[in-house]
Amino acid sequence: MGLFPLAWILPEALIEILLNQIAMARATERLQRYLEDELGECRSEDVEERLDELSTLEAAIGPEQVNTELDVLSALANETRYTLVRVLVAAEAELCVCELHAVVDVTESGLSHALSGLVEAGLVEGRKDGRWKKYRATNRAVALVTVLEGSVDE
Amino acid sequence: MGLFPLAWILPEALIEILLNQIAMARATERLQRYLEDELGECRSEDVEERLDELSTLEAAIGPEQVNTELDVLSALANETRYTLVRVLVAAEAELCVCELHAVVDVTESGLSHALSGLVEAGLVEGRKDGRWKKYRATNRAVALVTVLEGSVDE
DNA sequence: ACGACAGTTTAGAAAATGCTCAACTAAAAG
DNA sequence: CTTTTAGTTGAGCATTTTCTAAACTGTCGT
Numbered sequence: 001m002g003l004f005p006l007a008w009i010l011p012e013a014l015i016e017i018l019l020n021q022i023a024m025a026r027a028t029e030r031l032q033r034y035l036e037d038e039l040g041e042c043r044s045e046d047v048e049e050r051l052d053e054l055s056t057l058e059a060a061i062g063p064e065q066v067n068t069e070l071d072v073l074s075a076l077a078n079e080t081r082y083t084l085v086r087v088l089v090a091a092e093a094e095l096c097v098c099e100l101h102a103v104v105d106v107t108e109s110g111l112s113h114a115l116s117g118l119v120e121a122g123l124v125e126g127r128k129d130g131r132w133k134k135y136r137a138t139n140r141a142v143a144l145v146t147v148l149e150g151s152v153d154e
Numbered sequence: 155m156g157l158f159p160l161a162w163i164l165p166e167a168l169i170e171i172l173l174n175q176i177a178m179a180r181a182t183e184r185l186q187r188y189l190e191d192e193l194g195e196c197r198s199e200d201v202e203e204r205l206d207e208l209s210t211l212e213a214a215i216g217p218e219q220v221n222t223e224l225d226v227l228s229a230l231a232n233e234t235r236y237t238l239v240r241v242l243v244a245a246e247a248e249l250c251v252c253e254l255h256a257v258v259d260v261t262e263s264g265l266s267h268a269l270s271g272l273v274e275a276g277l278v279e280g281r282k283d284g285r286w287k288k289y290r291a292t293n294r295a296v297a298l299v300t301v302l303e304g305s306v307d308e
Numbered sequence: 309a310c311g312a313c314a315g316t317t318t319a320g321a322a323a324a325t326g327c328t329c330a331a332c333t334a335a336a337a338g
Numbered sequence: 339c340t341t342t343t344a345g346t347t348g349a350g351c352a353t354t355t356t357c358t359a360a361a362c363t364g365t366c367g368t
Contacts, residue, residue: 023261027252027255027256028256030252030255030343030344031252031253031255031256033343034250034252034253034286034344037284037286050253051256054241054253054256054257055256055257057240057241057244057245057257058237058240058241058244058257060240060244061240061303065303065306065307066236066237066240068306069236069302069303069306070231070232070233070236072302072306073227073230073231073236073302074231074355076227076231077224077227077228077230077231078224078355078356079224080356080357082220082223082224082227083212083220086211086212086214086215086220087208087211087212090211090212090214091211096188096314097314097315098181098184098185098188098314098315099185099188099204099208101181101184101185102181102182102185102205102208102209103208103209103211103212106356106357106358107357107358107359108314108315108316109315109316109317109357109358109359109360110356110357110358111315112315112316112317113316113317113356113357114356114357115316116316116317128315128364128365130191130314130365130366131313131314131315131364131365131366132188132191132314132315133314133315133316139305140305140306143301143304143305144301144302144305147297147298147301148223148226148227148298149215149219149223150297151293151294151297151298152219152222152223152226152294153219184313184314187313187314188314228325232325232326234326234327250344251344251345252344252345260326260327260328261327261328261329262344262345262346263327263328263329263330263345263346263347264326264327264328265345266345266346266347267326267327267346267347268326269346270346270347282334282335282345284335284336284344285334285335285336285343285344285345286344286345287344287345287346
């Protein structure tokens with residue numbers, strides 16, 4: 001292996017950085033070839049410009065909001081939790097934990113975890129009523145479930 | 155442990171089933187007490203009725219569609235894949251794999267895996283063009299990203 | 309005050325995910 | 339035809355997720 005001598009001289013971390021840069025450079029080269037193919041000709045300015053356009057597309061909304069959106073998606077992307085949300089949305093009313101327990105096949109503990117995840121994602125709100133606890137779907141949950149059910153029917 | 159003698163007589167699987175039934179019975183008892191609390195009085199018919207209502211809520215849409223929806227959610231609930239979808243939606247056009255490579259921080263292989271997951275979830279469509287491959291967002295993706303960005307701004 | 313009850317929290321085991329490396333297919337260039 | 343290039347696929351590892359059991363908090367009935 002040609003790299004062995006290098007490993008004696010350079011710290012591992014640095015090597016990794018260099019390899020990374022090489023990979024980056026390769027990816028950029030490919031983009032350049034692609035733009036040449038598409039545009040007929042292509043100077044490195046064009047590559048820069050395209051890279052800018054792409055990062056603009058990506059940054060159109062703040063990274064903080066993207067994170068929130070990912071949290072919401074992760075909260076919904078689970079059979080137990082999605083079932084709970086769907087039921088609460090369909091109910092259009094508060095339901096008690098003990099009622100929700102009837103619709104999902106997990107232990108009481110699992111149910112509690114699921115609900116607290118949904119609260120954290122802003123999909124559900126909880127309210128304590130004496131010794132019972134009741135949950136209801138938020139507007140966010142209603143909007144998402146509605147669109148999901150609409151966009152996935154064919 | 156009182157259960158040890160049982161374990162000699164009954165197969166493990168059967169014991170598990172029995173424990174399950176006991177847990178179920180307990181959950182139903184709790185629901186009964188809850189309904190008594192809420193309605194003032196409650197016969198076991200009322201419990202049956204409530205259980206029916208709940209399962210109706212849950213079964214409002216077919217289990218097959220629910221599965222599709224879960225697949226879609228799982229596909230979106232990942233930083234790499236969600237970024238790709240957002241960029242493709244914002245672009246309102248096909249993008250080449252080599253362009254997409256510029257916006258997500260994974261290897262070429264990881265990118266390919268991500269895209270094929272999105273195709274499977276019906277969020278993205280791929281088209282081969284010579285030696286390049288181009289992807290575009292589907293209507294489903296547009297609808298979902300739009301609602302997500304709308305429902306998570308405050 | 310005590311015990312029973314409704315629900316939550318913590319810790320940890322089992323299962324699913326996400327990524328990379330390496331081997332592969334298909335198209336274009338030499 | 340051989341090599342290079344663009345992208346995909348499969349295997350395997352590391353991390354994360356999801357669930358459960360057990361201990362815990364707060365509320366009610368007695």
